[in-house]
Amino acid sequence: MDDRTQLPIVGMIGGGQLARMTHQAAIALGQSLRVLAASPDDSAAVVANDVRIGDHDDPTALAEFAAGCEVVTFDHEHVPQERIHELLRAGHVVRPGPEALRFAQDKLAMRRRLAELDLPMPRWAPVDGADDLTKFGLPCVVKTATGGYDGKGVFMVDDPARIAPMLADGVRLLAEERVPLVRELAVQIARSPSGETRVYPVVETVQRDGICTEVIAPAPDLSAERNAEAARIAERVAVELDVTGILAVELFDTGDRLLINELAMRPHNSGHWTIEGTVTSQFEQHLRAVLDYPLGEVAMTAPVVVMANVLGGEPGGPRLDERVQRLLADDPAARVHLYGKAVRPGRKIGHVTIAGDDVDGLRKRARHAAAVLRDGS
Ligand SMILES: Nc1ncnc2c1ncn2[C@@H]1O[C@H](COP(=O)(O)OP(=O)(O)OP(=O)(O)O)[C@@H](O)[C@H]1O
Ligand SMILES: [Mg+2]
Structure with missing residues (x-):
């Protein structure tokens, strides 16, 4: 509890862009996210008020960090099981819990568990x-x-x-097996400890060289049947694995069926579009879910929303500030999110979201926006 505001303190282990954007959502709820960052330069560490610097594998750092938090949650899946169990033994609340998180940490454990549940996989x-x-x-x-x-x-x-x-x-x-996929999809679900769930619209994700570059919401031309199937898969995984917080399920669409690729139990790149694109963003929803608050509405705020990731470009060209101004002039409706990270080629340094009603036009604009921010082109 924060003595000043009498509002809960949520602690997030990891100081990347997910923590940074969760902090933005926490602000609206009157909270300040507590962040355990590896370095003072981390994306969330440079903006949050309550930042501890420490290693996510250091028992002492974790114990000091968790003291006073209503609930501890994650920006990444790298905290070892042992460390999480230590926090639980010390009486801290950790969501998602280690038994659930294991299946997002270990792809062998995930495949074994999904096989037991007879869920569709490669x-x-x-x-x-x-x-x-x-x-x-x-x-x-x-x-x-x-x-x-x-x-x-x-x-x-x-x-x-x-x-x-x-x-x-x-x-x-x-x-x-190398799945002959037609495209990749993702679906997010929020689940609270009370058992309330909300499933976000299914999105299409586009990857290049293994990195997600673009997300289209809702997934174009997805039949009602496939939509329901994706929602059913998400609900089943969330409930059976006892996930709390946001669960992202990455899916392969083979044309005639959906297969589960992998799971993430935290806000996910495939859900960044929800900041502008749904009534309740994945970041606020994650906070609500881990605090066991009532969950928020997930209806879309526009017929189509496209998000493009901004990947760091080669050194040189116009300064980042010039690129930002160029984009703001080019497309005043583009919503820019930069993560405050040092630029390295290929590194995710931000994203842009554009809402409207014409998928092809929005995709062009989103790609253009990301290119302008990458190298000024
Ligand atoms: N069995 C498969 N068949 C075909 N393509 C695959 C398969 N597994 C993975 N891929 C491709 O590789 C990408 C990355 O795989 P995966 O999601 O398992 O890795 P990751 O590094 O954990 O991903 P993330 O970037 O989501 O953390 C997938 O999005 C997909 O494009
Ligand atoms: Mg993946």
Whole structure:
């Protein structure tokens, strides 16, 4: 509890852009998000008021951070299970809890659990040796069970030799069939400890080189049947895994069915559009859900909303401030979100959201906006 305001303190472990945007939502609720950041330069650390600097794997830093928080939640999935259990033993409330979070931390655990629930997935198998790959069938997709992000733990493999160094390093791996996907979708659901749920509109996500570049809401030309199927999958995962907070389910659309790619249990890149695009953003919804507040309306505020990620470009060109001004002049309806991060090529440094009613036009404008912010073009 914050003595000044008598309002709860939510602690978020991790100081990236997700924490930064959750802090923005906290402000409207009268709160200030407490952030455990690795560095004072982290995206959320440069804007939040209540920032602790520490390692998410340091028991002392975590204990000091959690003291006084109504609830502790996450900006990423890297906090080890042991550390979370220590927080629980000390009497802290952690949402989502470790049993649920495990399935967002470990793709092998996730696949096993979803198989038990008989939910639709790509064909997969654990990989303990090169033989497993030959047995599984090549070419295939190989993933590291833990630690991957932005496609960094994902490999298209056609030769078992490719994975030998990882196996030698003791990296846990799984194989998946390479799904002949027509497109990728995502659906988000919020679930509170009381069991209330809200499912956001299903979106289409566009990735380039394993990184999400664009999100279109709602997913164009998705049949009512597929929509209901995606919502059913999200609801089932959230309930069966006892997720609290926001759950994002990444899906492959094969044309005739939906397959679960992976899960995230925190606000997710595929939901950034909800800041302007729905009555309650995913960030406010995550706060409401982990605090066990009533959940907010998720209806869209416009017929179509498109979000484009701004990836860092090569050094040179006009200064970022010039690019921002150029974009604001070019497209006064574009909503700009920059994360206050140092620019590195390919790094997510912000996003732009544009709402309207014509998908193709909005996509062009969103891509243009992201390009202007990237390199001024
Ligand atoms: N089995 C598969 N078949 C075809 N494409 C796949 C498969 N698995 C992953 N991909 C492609 O690789 C991308 C990244 O995979 P995945 O989401 O598992 O990795 P990640 O690094 O955890 O992702 P994120 O960036 O969401 O953290 C997917 O969005 C998809 O484009
Ligand atoms: Mg993914």
